[in-house]
Amino acid sequence: MRAPHRWRRLRRATACALAVVAAVAMSGCDAAQGGIATQEGIPEEIKLLGVRDQTGPVAYAGIGGARGGELAISEINRSGFLGDGVKLTIEEIDTAGSIETASAEMAQATADRTVHAIMGPTQGQQAATVAPMVERAQVPTIFTQAGSDGVVVNDYTYRATAPMASYYDLATEYLADKRLGDVSVLYNATFPTFAEIGKGSLPKQAEQHGLDIISSTPVQSTTQDFTTPVRSIAGEDPDAVVMLLTEPQSVTALTQLRQAGYDGQVMATSVQGGGNLTEAGKHGEGVIYPTDFSPALTSEKARDFVAAFQERFGQKPDVYAAEGYDGMWWLARAIKASGSASREGIKRGLQQVAKEGFDGAMGELTFEGNDMRVPGVLVRWNGTSEELVSRGGAS
Amino acid sequence: MIDWYFSHIVLIQSTFTTLLLALSVQVPLRAGVFSFAGVGCYGIGGYLAAIGMVHYGLSTATAILLAAVAGGAVAYALGLLIQRLTGLYLAMATVAFTLIISVLVVNGGDLTGGASGLFGALGMLDTGHLLAVVVVVVAALTFTELGPLGRRIEAVREDPELASAMGIDVARYRRATFAVSGMLGGLSGSMTVLLRSTVTPDDINFHLVVLALTIIIVGGSRSWIGALIGTVIFVWMPEVLAFVGEWEDVVYGVLVAAAAVYLPGGVTGAAVDGYRKYRRKRREAAASPPDAPPPQQAAAAVGGDS
């Protein structure tokens, strides 16, 4: 691993270049506009940028994150959380599902000296590509989603989404509790998050809980028809099927699995949340999945968040909105904790809040380094909405 | 200006890397070879560079060189294998080659990082390096576009039978374009990945084929200038279209379709036509005597706009 070495060298060189540029620009133009993001203290206006997908195939994640953040900002500003008259503002920039656009917009965002912090791209590879950039420019950036490796890699990258693998043992625990010992796994092996769980953490957790994985079937992201794999699975007649698939895939696989005559328990993922199973109709009923957030959560924070979100946007919040909301509150707490909205101040604050953890819409939030962890919750899709699954014997 | 440069550095750099990708499809096309092997070599180059840096600690220059050479070699071998194919059959075979590369890297285990790909392969590259590479490539390509070599390549494209009757070894020219296209693809892929620091199997996809093709048809397919114009248009379009917000893709679609309908020779073709018309007008105005040579002939002598 000699790569990090090189990184550091480059980082230093670029940082110098950027410093020179900043100095030139500062002397060249009038700095009286205020909100210069390197000054200590808390200014009247704290400008943030959201750089994430608002269009394209995974737009829902960026849109959800932006809405959650918008709600949090309105609460923070209204309550005077950061002091009287202090206003957080955010501008959303669309990365349109493209890595090139994401890094181009990020380059512009980091070069803008009035930006205090950035809400980063939701798509994994966009995030991994911009991660070294925000470090070079020293702009603290909070990502939501962006579940792949290489995103949270330095002091300026933070993530307000717990990796699915970190709470997926809720699923294996449940199966063990219900004595659903024989499990078949159907997973999308070209989708990083699912590949990681399907090949890595799930077999381990299953072994710990005494589950027996009787078959494991990988498919591709391009797989559209599941007749063949689900026939084999139905033939094995396992106690439960763990299904790690993308949205349209899961609708198809569920429908075809039921048509193939399988009527046992199906365990899915939070990707199936937010009403993505609606199209599966009656075949989707009874599917259980672990998720980091559900509108069915009963904690006071969660209930307040759901009510406020519904009032503002006319629909129930999804996981992306909850992550955006808690991520924004993490930022506000960070500014308060360090007493400074400068980029360095926010960085210090984010780390401090992460050490202590806090209570958010997703529950008791803890952190591993700069990476969020959630308790997670097991929910059941009843055909129209999510309901909590009682934990049974498990504590 | 410096501020502008730094805030647009990514677009400037990806203009260069995308230009190389577009050229990797344009070079064979100019010799009448409808091959997308360059896009597959983009993937090979990108992965080789990332593997070299992450697993073996290669230097940036070595990684890029390795990627270019490997891309050229693989494409040449592919060219030998499928030299009997022509037209859309050749296009399909090379698209298949490209998509197979993407499946191989998914199943490559720790070496390729599987579905998550590789990250942390940040090369020591700046705009100056990219510019130098592009200038060398463009200079070499200009040489193949002018003079007797340019005419021979044109003959290979327009009429292979006639070309071989004139003593041109058509098969050799075709194989050479494969090698060049592979090298350009390898260069483009390795530099893109080393700038981004990440590579995933998703990076090698059909959309890249579509993008390269769109660039050279809209820009102009007969000269590197066309590829450059097309690259600038498509790399910078999202930036320019940002004001239409959520309807960006709709506007993009309309513009591409309109270009296909109204610009037969691409932007370059339209510019050349416009220039000729302008010259003709001027000449007509200057030399009003009726026995002046008809201007159409002069235009035809330049070589038409094919």
Added chain:
Amino acid sequence: MAQHILNAVALGSVYLVFALGMALAWSTIGILNFAHGATFMFSAFTAHVITQQVALPMPAVVLIAVAAGALIATLTQVLAFGPIMRRATEHRAAELRILIGGIGVAAIPLAIAERVTASAPFGFRGSTYQAQVFEVFGLRMTTTVLVIVVAGIGIGVGVWRWLATSRQGLALRAIGVDSETASLMGVDRATLALGTMATSGALAGLAGALLTFQLGAIAPASGDQLLIKAFAIVVLGGLGSMGGVIVGAFVLAGAETFVLAMNQGTWVDAVSFGLIFLVLLLRPQGLFGRKEVRRT
């Protein structure tokens, strides 16, 4: 084993209906329509939007999708491909521009559908149709599969025979072989092109409705995945041969099903594209293609 064969036949039938429309336009009037996948998706999307308002039976849903597909393809022909063909001096010059025109057109319905659905999967839950499961000789299948197989093979053979024997079919094939001479012999190219594109779009719409019934839901991006497969199927079978398209669709579906049945799901694309690569190596003009005659 028999079950796998049945599955392959069902998958192949879906591919067939989709690829057939593309092959029809491609091998007769020389239009390789890159917007075919978007037409397919948007037809299903149109039917989805309508079924959300009115509960319709299956035939009505299919009819709506077919009409939407025909309309989209006709518009594409009138606004993009027609003008390109009129302006081009020779067909070979127009070929690449038709590709690009299709790519541009395809971006528009895709962007609209992604915007409206926020890229979530959509289906025909609003329709009154419920798939029934039944067993014949120990083989399990649904009514949807039955409809698809009958429609796929019926339409496939129908189009193939029609092209081979009818007068219009002859005229179309004449254009495919030599459009200038065909024009001289009194074939009205523009009208035939419009009709062919409308038919091709209707087939895309049919495929859209049938596949959405079969899969339960599709996403806006689903059309693109099928497009590459259809491209592969037509080339595999041999450009210009409808019989080749039928064989190509089932060969591809068979190969994919085989790899899936072997539980090597991550290699599906490599095997199917590898197969195409091999076929092209052995038979450079596809399984049943005519040798490409280059006219200069």
